[in-house]
Amino acid sequence: MTDDLIARLVDDLRPARGSAVARRLALALGVGGVASLCGVGALLGLRPDLRWALATPMFWVKLAYTGAFAAVGALCVVRLARPAGRTGGRLAWLAAPLALIILTGAVQIAGARADQLRHLFMGDSAAICPWYIALSSAPALAGLFWALRGLAPTRLRLAGALAGLAAGGLGAAIYCLHCPEAGAPFVALWYSLGMLAPCVIGLLAGPRLLRW
Amino acid sequence: MGYPRTTDSELKALMLAALDGEATAYRALLGDLRLRLAGYFQRRLGRDPHEVEDLVQDTLIAIHSRRETFDRAEPLMPWVHAIARYKLIDHYRRTGRRAFVALDDAGADLPAPDQASAAEARRDVERALQSLPERTRALLAALKLEELSVAETAARMGMSEGAVKVAAHRGLRALAARFAPGGRRDD
Numbered sequence: 377m378t379d380d381l382i383a384r385l386v387d388d389l390r391p392a393r394g395s396a397v398a399r400r401l402a403l404a405l406g407v408g409g410v411a412s413l414c415g416v417g418a419l420l421g422l423r424p425d426l427r428w429a430l431a432t433p434m435f436w437v438k439l440a441y442t443g444a445f446a447a448v449g450a451l452c453v454v455r456l457a458r459p460a461g462r463t464g465g466r467l468a469w470l471a472a473p474l475a476l477i478i479l480t481g482a483v484q485i486a487g488a489r490a491d492q493l494r495h496l497f498m499g500d501s502a503a504i505c506p507w508y509i510a511l512s513s514a515p516a517l518a519g520l521f522w523a524l525r526g527l528a529p530t531r532l533r534l535a536g537a538l539a540g541l542a543a544g545g546l547g548a549a550i551y552c553l554h555c556p557e558a559g560a561p562f563v564a565l566w567y568s569l570g571m572l573a574p575c576v577i578g579l580l581a582g583p584r585l586l587r588w
Numbered sequence: 589m590g591y592p593r594t595t596d597s598e599l600k601a602l603m604l605a606a607l608d609g610e611a612t613a614y615r616a617l618l619g620d621l622r623l624r625l626a627g628y629f630q631r632r633l634g635r636d637p638h639e640v641e642d643l644v645q646d647t648l649i650a651i652h653s654r655r656e657t658f659d660r661a662e663p664l665m666p667w668v669h670a671i672a673r674y675k676l677i678d679h680y681r682r683t684g685r686r687a688f689v690a691l692d693d694a695g696a697d698l699p700a701p702d703q704a705s706a707a708e709a710r711r712d713v714e715r716a717l718q719s720l721p722e723r724t725r726a727l728l729a730a731l732k733l734e735e736l737s738v739a740e741t742a743a744r745m746g747m748s749e750g751a752v753k754v755a756a757h758r759g760l761r762a763l764a765a766r767f768a769p770g771g772r773r774d775d
Contacts, residue, residue: 391609459657
């Protein structure tokens with residue numbers, strides 16, 4: 377019987393395309409990102425002062441902060457998508473964006489009056505911002521889970537959580553195109569919370585949805 | 589007669605060829621992996637042949653459908669082992685068995701067909717030889733084991749060379765029939 381199986385598998389053999397893992401994951405992130413962009417653009421609207429914002433450093437600090445989470449998450453997912461894959465210490469690279477936002481926050485706090493401090497931390501949208509970021513990351517998370525179901529992760533919780541990290545970073549980066557908040561402490565608190573949500577969802581959903 | 593042992597790097601070479609679409613290499617690879625996987629699961633599940641066979645098949649299917657997740661720059665056997673272990677844990681989970689599968693239960697654990705199965709194979713061959721008539725057995729032993737020439741065998745057995753060839757051919761066919769699917773190995 378196993379002989380028959382082997383004969384069928386050999387018969388089914390086709391040449392493998394190169395970098396199949398990276399390409400599948402990139403597709404997921406690409407499609408998810410575009411969907412998220414359309415969603416944010418249509419439902420929340422791009423910030424009206426976007427052209428001005430592009431000339432401010434804080435816009436790029438926010439983009440770098442969220443983009444770094446997306447990049448580190450994606451690099452880790454590529455490895456976790458293979459059997460017995462490990463992050464290889466890449467999570468430690470998150471120290472860079474964390475240092476960036478903390479430093480920027482420290483500078484802002486140092487230069488702020490007492491009555492401005494609260495706004496640095498709470499901004500105008502602290503309550504809804506994490507929710508919007510979580511929603512913005514949903515398409516990418518769904519895409520990454522689709523991708524992983526066709527690959528071979530053996531550590532399902534970790535793979536799910538890292539997919540969440542990547543999706544969260546991407547969703548948050550896209551959200552930067554809408555969000556006018558400029559406080560680094562705000563970003564460190566509420567953007568991080570928003571990016572954490574898909575991470576937790578991925579952690580919980582991994583063992584249920586990523587089996588193969 | 590020693591039991592042929594394919595090395596891990598030979599298996600990886602087969603895998604790389606298979607990834608490029610070479611069917612013969614793939615057949616050889618799957619045939620070898622099948623034996624190693626059977627040993628791996630037998631050592632952990634006891635010798636229920638159906639359970640082991642199911643897991644071997646599940647693992648081979650997984651290896652096939654996920655072969656593109658193999659990183660060509662890495663060694664092959666840890667990848668195979670990771671898949672086998674994943675399937676084993678899944679099996680435990682589904683059958684409700686609580687067993688601790690050591691993370692490091694790796695490395696030496698997918699060796700080439702081990703001594704036990706090599707000995708079993710030898711016994712199978714010996715038993716099959718016993719089933720042949722005395723003359724045919726002696727003739728095959730001379731030709732194949734002692735590796736005498738046809739002329740020398742004919743001289744020893746008091747037969748013509750032509751008769752030796754015919755008898756050897758028939759004897760080998762009888763042996764082959766015993767090992768074919770459906771052949772009886774145990775009389």
